[in-house]
Amino acid sequence: MVDAAPGNDAVVSASFWTRLNENRTVLGLWFMLPAAAFLIFFLAYPLGLGMWLSLTDAKIGRAGEFIGFENFTWLWGDSVFWLSVFNTLLYTVVASVIKFAIGLYLALLLNNNIAFKAFIRAIVLLPFIVPTVLSAIAFWWIFDSQFSILSWALIELGIIDQNIDFLGTPNNARASVIFANIWRGVPFVAITLLAGLQTVPQSLYEAATIDGASKWDMFRHITYPLLTPIIAVVMTFSVLFTFTDFQLIYAMTRGGPVNATHLMATLSYQRAILGGNLGEGAAISTAMIPFLLSAIMFSWFGLQRRKWQQGESDD
Amino acid sequence: MASVEIRDVRKSFGPVEVVHGVDISIGDGEFVILVGPSGCGKSTLLRMIAGLEKITSGEVSIGGRVVNQMPPKERDIAMVFQNYALYPHMTVSENMAFSLRLRRTEKALVTERVHIAAEILGLMPLLDRFPRQLSGGQRQRVAMGRAIVRDPQVFLFDEPLSNLDAKLRVQMRTEIKELHQRLRTTTVYVTHDQIEAMTMADKIVVMHDGIVEQIGAPLELYDNPANRFVAGFIGSPAMNFMSGQIQGVNGTAVLRTDGGIDLPLQAAPAASDGRPAVYGVRPEHFILSDEGAEASVVVVEPTGSEIQVVADMGGAHIVAVFRERHDLKPGQKICLQPNPELVHLFDSDNGQRL
Incomplete structure (x- = not known):
């Protein structure tokens, strides 16, 4: 027992x-x-730590104390911060829209039977494979105020008579970094949309041909609607990548001239790491979260399975 | 409605010619089935009629108009695809209305036409569903509805039943035939299934390796196949073939098979003594009797309505079908008597009927 x-x-x-x-x-x-x-x-x-730091007055080499929303109130009155918000939105919207347009166009082009298809597809991917910093440095040279190949070519062609100051004036600099971002981002959009295009069955186009659809009708009524789920994914990623871009800007302009190309990410780095104000820099980063969340929410609804996608497969 | 004329149509993909000069004339309101094994060029021919494939040479005319250079939408045809090709993002009614919408037809008229077609096919309760929410048979019907709505001169069907299960296939077969009897629209239908061809067609075109082997009504092909290929392709179970030599024995002609068995012939072709030939007899044209060709039973396959007997006759496996319920055992010796009136004789070299 x-x-x-x-x-x-x-x-x-x-x-x-x-x-x-x-x-x-x-x-x-x-x-x-x-x-x-x-x-x-x-x-x-890291996300939690960043958010915590944004509520402190931490500096490099000194643990901060909790100061509530003081960093944010300070930023609210900081015109450079608001400029960086404007720059980021401009950069994201313009670059994303153009990347989408060019990417879709390229995808449609590459989906046709063209000569050297595999070779051209490989070439389209090139900007994506090159390390960002490397291509940024290349663009830095292309846009250099003295040695720019673009200025040189235009002068030789007799179109302009003095070098363009690509990165030296605010709007030129904005256009230049947006151009570089587009160059780098198009392959991702193009190749992903191309993959999406190839999932559209050929027989649908044949059926549409017999139904009397023109090329435009086919795009409008078949290709585009069937591609929307992929477009939602691609554009979400494209917007997120562009919004949080750091490398291109930092390698080309460091945010200059006069903060004209400072994005929130680069400003945050400058204030936190270079300026040593960890708390303030973290607050700038934290301020990006609402924007990113809204982009994600947007795609969340865009990505939801549409009614026609529910049920069994098509064949 | 219109007639369709196909004159010496050829099709090459690069250096390879896959359709070698086909002539078919399809009358107004006729239901014509192109049948043949895969790779025989029947689908290519259909796609050339539809305008999805360029015609390399020859001429296709629909309703008297040569359509070689005409884009599909001007040919006034409708096509039903093997995988249905329904637009997945459109409801049933949108799928059916698509072609009319593209032609900017008035809304009220579109609705009316869609409803008429849906009524015919029993699709009324499904009009707001998406293709994914339908069963295979329902999708098939929507695909037909899409064709009916356009009220075309010619319906083209490209193996429309091959994605359905066996039972549904039989049911849809009847539905398609019924539909044709009701609408009387000229129909060209492609299939590899000879039963579909036999049961549905007014006229069958048997194709093989890019040429037309024979054109005729179903029973005509069954009774008088022009060559060994058609004889073997039409009919299930397939016709038995035995090669041998034609000989006169006691004043009557027989075919002595390579296995040494004499099979009766009604009348030998002139001056044919000793000529090699292929003897063809359908499984259902054997009579089990006390005399005739000896064979030993290999396998007995009862299907309920009939029994199929596979037997060894002089070294060749032959199939016989009986509607009566004979009690046969494997290994048993039987005598099979082919009905000489229903026997076919083919040239052993080129396979043509003798």
Whole structure:
């Protein structure tokens, strides 16, 4: 009798442990653990730390104290911050719209049977493969005030008679960095949309041909609607990448001239790391979150399975 | 409605010619089926009629107009595809109305035409569904509805039933035939299934390797196949072929098979003694009797309505079908008597009927 009690206990606890592990919910949590740990350490922790820093007056080399929303109130009255918000929005909207237009055009072009198709597709991908900093430096040279190949070519052609100051005046600089961003971003949009185009069955175009559709009708009524789910994905990513862009700007202009090309990301870096005001820089970064969230919400609704996508497959 | 004339039509893909000069004349309101094994050029021919494929040489005319250079939309045809090709993002009624909408037809008229077609096909309750929410048979019907709405001169069907299960296929077969009897629109229908061809067609065109082997009414092809290919392709189970030599025995002509078995002939072709030939007899034209060609049973396959017997006759496997329920065992010796009136004789070299 006396011996039996601990033995019984062992049986009960073992079976509880086993039962726990056979529970579907618990098992599910177990399986999620590695991925969740990864996400917490590498995404949630830095994000949380950044948000916490934005509420402190931390400086490099000195742990900050909680100061509430003081950083944000300060930024509210900072014209450079508002300029960077304007720049970021301009940069994102203009670059994304043009990237979409050119990318879609290229995708439609590459979806046709053209000579050297594989070769041309490979070439289109090139800007995407080159490291951003490398292409930024190349653009820096192309847009250089003295040695610009563009200015040189235009002068040789007799179109202009003195060098264009691409990166030296605010609007020229904005146009130049947007151009570089478009150059770099088009391949991603084009290749992804091309992949989307290839999922549209050929027989739909044949059916439409017989129904009497012109090329434009086919694009308008078949290609475009069937491509919308992919467009939503591509444009969400494109907007997020563009909004948070840092490398291109930092390598080409460092935000100048007179902050004309400062994006929120570059301004945040300048204030936090170079200026040493970690709290203020973190606040600028945190201020990006509402914009990014709204972009994600937008695509969340755009990405929801449309009614026609529900149900079984098409064939 | 219109007639369709196909004159010496050829099609090459690069250096490879896949359709070698086809002539078919399709009468107004006729239901014509192009049938043949895969790769015989039947779908290519249909796509040339539709205008989806360029005609390399020859002429296709619809309703008296040569359409070679005409884009599909001006040919006044409608096509039903094997995979239905329904627009996945449009509802059933939008799918059906699409061609009319493109032609800027008045809205009220579009609705009316769609409703008429939906009524005919029993699609009224499904008009607001999307293709993904339909079963295979329903999608098939929508594809036909899309064709009917346009009220074209010619319907083209490209293997429309091959994605359906066997039971539904039989049902849709009847529906399509019924539809044709009701609308009387000239129809060209492509299939590889000879049963579909036999059951539905007014006229069958048997194609093989890019040429037309024979054109005729279903029973005409069944009774008088022009060559060995048609004889073997039409009819299920397929016709039995045995090669041998024609010989006169006791004043009557027989075919002595390579296995040494004498098979009766009604009348030998003139001066044919000793001539090699192929003897063709359909499984259903054997009679189980006390005399005739000896064979031993290999397999017995009852289907309920009939029994199929696979037997070894002089080294060749032949199939016989009986409607009576004979009690046969594997290995059993039987005597099979072909009905000499229903026997076919083919040239052993070129396969033409003798």
